[in-house]
Amino acid sequence: KAGVTQTPRYLIKTRGQQVTLSCSPISGHRSVSWYQQTPGQGLQFLFEYFSETQRNKGNFPGRFSGRQFSNSRSEMNVSTLELGDSALYLCASSLVGLAGSSANYGYTFGSGTRLTVV
Amino acid sequence: GQSLEQPSEVTAVEGAIVQINCTYQTSGFYGLSWYQQHDGGAPTFLSYNALDGLEETGRFSSFLSRSDSYGYLLLQELQMKDSASYFCAVRPITGGGNKLTFGTGTQLKVEL
Numbered sequence: 001k002a003g004v005t006q007t008p009r010y011l012i013k014t015r016g017q018q019v020t021l022s023c024s025p026i027s028g029h030r031s032v033s034w035y036q037q038t039p040g041q042g043l044q045f046l047f048e049y050f051s052e053t054q055r056n057k058g059n060f061p062g063r064f065s066g067r068q069f070s071n072s073r074s075e076m077n078v079s080t081l082e083l084g085d086s087a088l089y090l091c092a093s094s095l096v097g098l099a100g101s102s103a104n105y106g107y108t109f110g111s112g113t114r115l116t117v118v
Numbered sequence: 119g120q121s122l123e124q125p126s127e128v129t130a131v132e133g134a135i136v137q138i139n140c141t142y143q144t145s146g147f148y149g150l151s152w153y154q155q156h157d158g159g160a161p162t163f164l165s166y167n168a169l170d171g172l173e174e175t176g177r178f179s180s181f182l183s184r185s186d187s188y189g190y191l192l193l194q195e196l197q198m199k200d201s202a203s204y205f206c207a208v209r210p211i212t213g214g215g216n217k218l219t220f221g222t223g224t225q226l227k228v229e230l
Contacts, residue, residue, distance in 0.1 A: 004160075031216045043161075043205060043220040055215040090160065094216050106151060106163040107218065 002026065004110035006091050012116045018079040021113045025072050025093030031055075032074040033107065034066060037088040046089075049074050081117045088112045120144035122206050122221035129227045130196055138191045138224045140206035147208035150182045150189045151218070156202045164204075165191065193226075201228045 005024040013019050025032050033056075034046040045058040049068035066076040072093075078085055092107035122142040130136040140150070149168040153161040167173050167182035167189065179192040193200055206221040 033216055033218070035220075042222055045217050045219065048215050048217055050215065056213055056217040058217075092161075106166060107153075107161075107216075109153075109160040109162070111160045 004091055004093050004108050006089075006110035006113050008113060009111065010114045010116075012118060013081050014118055015081055015083060017081050018077065019081060019115060020075055020077045021089055021091075021115075023074045023076075023091030023093075023110060025074070025091075026108055029093035029095060029108070030072050031094045032068055032072060033092045033094070034074070034076050035090045035092065036060075037090055037112070038086075043090070046076065078115075083117050086115060086117045088114050120147065120208060120210055120219040122208065122219065124204075124206060124221045124224045126222070127225045127227070129229060131229050132196055132198060134196050135192065135194050136196060136226065138193070138204050138226065140189045140191075140221050142187050142189070142206075142208065142221075144187075144208060144210065144219075146211040147219075148211060149209065150180070151207045151209075152178075152180050152191045153205045153207060153220075154202050155205065155223075161205065196228050198228050198230075201226060 007022045031050045033048040036044050047066050048056040052068045063079045068074045090109050090112045092109045094107050124140050149166055151166045152164040154164050155161040165175055165180035167180050170182050172181050177194045182189040204224045207218045
């Protein structure tokens, strides 16, 4: 089966611009999460979407936003880009984690979008 | 909140056994996962411990001790292709959903 697809693979933007990244999850996976990865901060959770609703949000400023469509595809947007937003942005899809369940809902990650802000 | 600490770098020789530790301070989680990430690549799922004890998957094993707030990933018969970064991660009980909190990551270098 097809994996998680992220587009574009690489992106260069100028400070102050905005950017939209796209993620298509594995077919049947309804939970989509986004992470920012940098050498200094590691993998940091941005937000999770399920059934077009944001279920969780990490500690990022309001410039970071996202949405999910009815086909489970997700987009994230960063407005007013700053140099510090340069990072690898990873999308991950999974089956839905049921509340109270300790079952493994392992993520399948996409290859990411490498964003460079200049 | 949650914080998971890992050694930043581990070096071992091909064919050897290496253990990557993960110590954590967390208010509660469902289980401990391990992911592998090669340079520039996607993290891939390796192993999961919902309960204390050892889980074995081929050359990889993972261990969890909730009483000691500690877990580890054990890689046996190391191969050059095992050179990568390894992350432990937990799914917190509070907050719900599928949020994962990742450890600081360990870069494993396998040498001849």
